[in-house]
Amino acid sequence: MAKFRERAEFDASTRSDYTMLPWRFTPLDDESYVATNMAGEYVTMSAGEVSDFAGGALRPDQPVYDELKSRHFLIDDDTQVAIDLLGLKIRTKLAPLANFTGLHIFVTTLRCEHSCPYCQVSRANDDKREFDMSEETALRSLDLAFRSPSPAIKIEFQGGESTLNMPIIRFIVAEALRRKETARRNLAFVIATNLAVLDDEILQFARQHDILISTSLDGPADLHNRNRPRPGKNSYEKAVEGIARARTALGHYNVGALMTTTAASLPQVRSIIDEYIRMDFGGIFLRPLSPYGFAIKTKSYASYDQKKWLEFFFEGLDYIIDLNLGGFEFIEHYSAMVLKKMLTPLQTSYVDLMSPAGIGIGAVVYNYDGVVYASDESRMLAEMGDTTFALGNVHDDDFADIFMGDALLEPLEQSFSASVPGCSWCAFEPWCGAEPVFHHATQGDFVGKKPLSSFCTRNIALFRGLISRMEANPEVRRIFERWANIV
Amino acid sequence: MVKDAETLALIPGGAAAAVLSEDFHHLGDGDVVRLEPAKAGIRTLFRKAVAYNHFLLTERCNNYCLMCSQPPRAVDDGWIVDEVLEVLRLMDRSATEIGFTGGEPTLLGARFIELVQAAGSHLPNTALHILSNGRSFATGTLARDLGAVRHPDLMLGIPVYADLAHVHDHVVQADGAFDETIRGILALKAQGVRVEIRVVLQEQTVPRLIPLARFLARNLLFVDHVALMGLELTGFARANLERIWIDPVDYQAELTEAVGILDRAGMKVSIYNSQHCILEPSLRRFSRRSISDWKQEYMPECEGCAAQGECGGFFSSAKFRYSRGISPILKAS
Numbered sequence: 085m086a087k088f089r090e091r092a093e094f095d096a097s098t099r100s101d102y103t104m105l106p107w108r109f110t111p112l113d114d115e116s117y118v119a120t121n122m123a124g125e126y127v128t129m130s131a132g133e134v135s136d137f138a139g140g141a142l143r144p145d146q147p148v149y150d151e152l153k154s155r156h157f158l159i160d161d162d163t164q165v166a167i168d169l170l171g172l173k174i175r176t177k178l179a180p181l182a183n184f185t186g187l188h189i190f191v192t193t194l195r196c197e198h199s200c201p202y203c204q205v206s207r208a209n210d211d212k213r214e215f216d217m218s219e220e221t222a223l224r225s226l227d228l229a230f231r232s233p234s235p236a237i238k239i240e241f242q243g244g245e246s247t248l249n250m251p252i253i254r255f256i257v258a259e260a261l262r263r264k265e266t267a268r269r270n271l272a273f274v275i276a277t278n279l280a281v282l283d284d285e286i287l288q289f290a291r292q293h294d295i296l297i298s299t300s301l302d303g304p305a306d307l308h309n310r311n312r313p314r315p316g317k318n319s320y321e322k323a324v325e326g327i328a329r330a331r332t333a334l335g336h337y338n339v340g341a342l343m344t345t346t347a348a349s350l351p352q353v354r355s356i357i358d359e360y361i362r363m364d365f366g367g368i369f370l371r372p373l374s375p376y377g378f379a380i381k382t383k384s385y386a387s388y389d390q391k392k393w394l395e396f397f398f399e400g401l402d403y404i405i406d407l408n409l410g411g412f413e414f415i416e417h418y419s420a421m422v423l424k425k426m427l428t429p430l431q432t433s434y435v436d437l438m439s440p441a442g443i444g445i446g447a448v449v450y451n452y453d454g455v456v457y458a459s460d461e462s463r464m465l466a467e468m469g470d471t472t473f474a475l476g477n478v479h480d481d482d483f484a485d486i487f488m489g490d491a492l493l494e495p496l497e498q499s500f501s502a503s504v505p506g507c508s509w510c511a512f513e514p515w516c517g518a519e520p521v522f523h524h525a526t527q528g529d530f531v532g533k534k535p536l537s538s539f540c541t542r543n544i545a546l547f548r549g550l551i552s553r554m555e556a557n558p559e560v561r562r563i564f565e566r567w568a569n570i571v
Numbered sequence: 572m573v574k575d576a577e578t579l580a581l582i583p584g585g586a587a588a589a590v591l592s593e594d595f596h597h598l599g600d601g602d603v604v605r606l607e608p609a610k611a612g613i614r615t616l617f618r619k620a621v622a623y624n625h626f627l628l629t630e631r632c633n634n635y636c637l638m639c640s641q642p643p644r645a646v647d648d649g650w651i652v653d654e655v656l657e658v659l660r661l662m663d664r665s666a667t668e669i670g671f672t673g674g675e676p677t678l679l680g681a682r683f684i685e686l687v688q689a690a691g692s693h694l695p696n697t698a699l700h701i702l703s704n705g706r707s708f709a710t711g712t713l714a715r716d717l718g719a720v721r722h723p724d725l726m727l728g729i730p731v732y733a734d735l736a737h738v739h740d741h742v743v744q745a746d747g748a749f750d751e752t753i754r755g756i757l758a759l760k761a762q763g764v765r766v767e768i769r770v771v772l773q774e775q776t777v778p779r780l781i782p783l784a785r786f787l788a789r790n791l792l793f794v795d796h797v798a799l800m801g802l803e804l805t806g807f808a809r810a811n812l813e814r815i816w817i818d819p820v821d822y823q824a825e826l827t828e829a830v831g832i833l834d835r836a837g838m839k840v841s842i843y844n845s846q847h848c849i850l851e852p853s854l855r856r857f858s859r860r861s862i863s864d865w866k867q868e869y870m871p872e873c874e875g876c877a878a879q880g881e882c883g884g885f886f887s888s889a890k891f892r893y894s895r896g897i898s899p900i901l902k903a904s
């Protein structure tokens with residue numbers, strides 16, 4: 085029998101220098117730093133370790149050496165395959181880009197019988213059909229949707245109250261299904277509705293075509309009704325009853341709900357979460373305040389609300405973590421999407437967390453009047469008089485004008501966060517997104533100055549908050565690993 | 572071939588027939604044997620009643636693993652291929668699964684591809700599981716040829732022992748093996764060939780088991796299965812016993828975390844060659860009865876154990892060393 089060789093004989097790290105692969109670092113808290121690689125893997129290190137590593141002086145017997153090597157922050161003479169793997173991981177993260185645009189939002193009407201104060205688009209209780217999408221507009225919008233290279237096309241109906249124009253929803257569904265026969269796409273439909281006018285006929289139609297329902301639920305009755313005034317002051321009752329009816333018709337998991345945070349929500353995150361648990365949802369999306377409207381008018385987007393929102397968010401997150409630690413599974417969707425970027429090789433399709441930005445290529449909006457917007461926010465901006473992100477009109481412009489025109493490509497080019505000032509050296513860049521609409525709205529250009537951007541400060545706080553929580557408690561890390569793979 | 576003289580009497584005169592001795596009474600209809608008149612012997616090549624028949628294709632190997640159960644030999648054993656090709660043609664089409672092992676089967680190059688092709692053609696409904704160290708696939712050509720066979724149900728079992736190259740290279744006693752193995756796996760998956768990662772749990776691999784699980788979930792999420800395997804104490808494993816042995820009760824924490832990481836990442840994960848009573852209860856659902864019937868045994872400690880039905884039991888070779896944690900699981904009273 086030949087002699088077996090000892091492990092040290094295979095370990096070339098002690099005999100060779102190491103080469104750093106691209107990495108960045110930033111303080112995590114008072115003691116430690118977080119370092120990331122291009123694929124979004126991270127390692128926490130002490131200040132001493134950071135300076136050793138950066139100075140080429142890290143020794144193989146320091147425990148962090150193996151961690152950095154395993155996660156492809158460095159290579160030495162033991163292995164070269166790290167570069168292949170790192171390249172593969174980066175390609176995996178970027179691969180979905182080639183499939184632009186998967187989500188196509190059709191604004192079927194601007195009419196609505198609600199009059200929510202934060203809503204920028206709906207025309208309250210308007211009987212005029214001039215705010216409805218026509219068949220002609222729908223057909224041309226579908227032409228564009230089916231030109232998308234994406235193998236999966238999701239059509240989401242929004243409003244106003246989308247279901248106030250059911251004829252056009254029926255028309256679009258039938259036409260899309262007809263085209264699917266030859267276009268060979270995976271097709272999915274979502275109706276976004278406040279449920280107030282949902283009748284059995286609509287539900288039966290949704291059931292027949294496997295259409296998902298997405299609705300709004302802001303929290304307990306008084307909060308929800310305060311946020312969403314309607315004649316009868318019973319928006320909440322309508323929503324709860326509608327959710328139950330929709331679940332019966334479509335199946336429990338085919339009905340989703342979203343909340344919007346208003347000033348009135350801030351002190352009551354626990355009761356909002358409790359409401360979602362009471363309604364038997366598997367999670368909640370604690371959505372930040374949207375900066376469109378009152379916040380924008382004051383030009384300097386105040387950090388005051390931002391701070392309050394973060395307190396609101398983390399109070400909610402910790403409450404949800406405690407529930408999970410106690411054995412009750414419930415997720416926070418925004419964290420889950422960030423964690424997916426942190427802990428898996430995969431990518432999230434959530435528009436706000438995409439770089440280059442998700443505008444136009446993550447989702448696109450076909451307005452009732454045929455104007456194509458780069459995102460929902462772009463449409464809100466246009467309602468305020470700023471049409472920077474109007475990409476064209478389905479009646480006058482073709483696919484190339486809209487998806488390869490300057491109105492989309494310029495902000496996209498400026499939204500590769502890896503190459504813009506502030507982000508290019510930010511350790512959190514692999515997890516972050518670019519928000520050209522937001523930065524244009526708040527600072528007047530697509531990139532923005534990140535230290536003045538509440539999008540940036542919010543995300544930085546969030547990334548730190550998530551990392552420190554899972555570094556402090558292995559059980560939290562396990563919960564987070566689960567979340568990362570649910571969304 | 573018949574089992575007794577009475578049956579022999581029924582065979583028409585002049586037909587070639589022989590009576591088997593008592594030693595061969597386990598043989599049944601559909602089995603494939605080779606008569607070796609020179610040695611006056613019979614070798615069993617395929618048994619229909621066994622769920623998983625495997626064929627050793629060569630004894631040669633370019634690894635030299637510390638715990639190899641089939642120590643490699645540098646012999647010229649090309650004749651084996653011809654024999655296996657013959658057997659494949661004779662085998663019962665209803666066989667559920669067969670295996671190719673070694674040594675390192677891919678060292679046969681084009682003949683290896685020929686064997687896979689033959690298995691796919693003659694036994695289209697039979698799953699083929701191949702144990703390989705994956706290194707030969709690194710350059711991409713062999714992976715391309717294997718992919719081109721389009722075998723209907725093929726899985727390659729390839730060991731990855733650590734996230735760190737030198738730890739893996741030490742276990743397999745070959746410099747540069749880790750890089751080649753990983754490149755081989757990438758090449759196979761790029762060709763649409765299914766790959767299972769196999770990790771043997773031993774003194775050298777357990778300390779990196781958790782980082783390895785993270786590494787797999789991050790870099791090789793697309794592999795089809797991960798098998799975490801207890802030691803089989805034959806071959807080098809027995810010779811190196813003191814060097815490789817770690818009592819499974821001492822690695823339950825690492826195993827639990829590693830299985831959890833893989834499972835939460837949505838990877839299919841199994842534990843092979845383990846006994847129920849030493850596994851953390853939360854891990855028992857991942858444990859498979861993987862030891863072939865003819866190798867499987869139980870120990871005196873197992874007397875009265877209610878879990879024998881699910882427990883994988885022991886390799887017969889385990890009598891040299893097994894966990895101090897073996898104790899019967901009594902029926903919940």
Ligand code: SF4
Nearest residue numbers: 506507510513516540
């Ligand atoms: S926006 Fe802020 S947090 Fe995000 S990458 Fe840029 S600098 Fe980093």
Ligand code: SF4
Nearest residue numbers: 846848873876882899
């Ligand atoms: S006592 Fe024996 S049969 Fe029972 S679980 Fe343990 S090893 Fe298996």
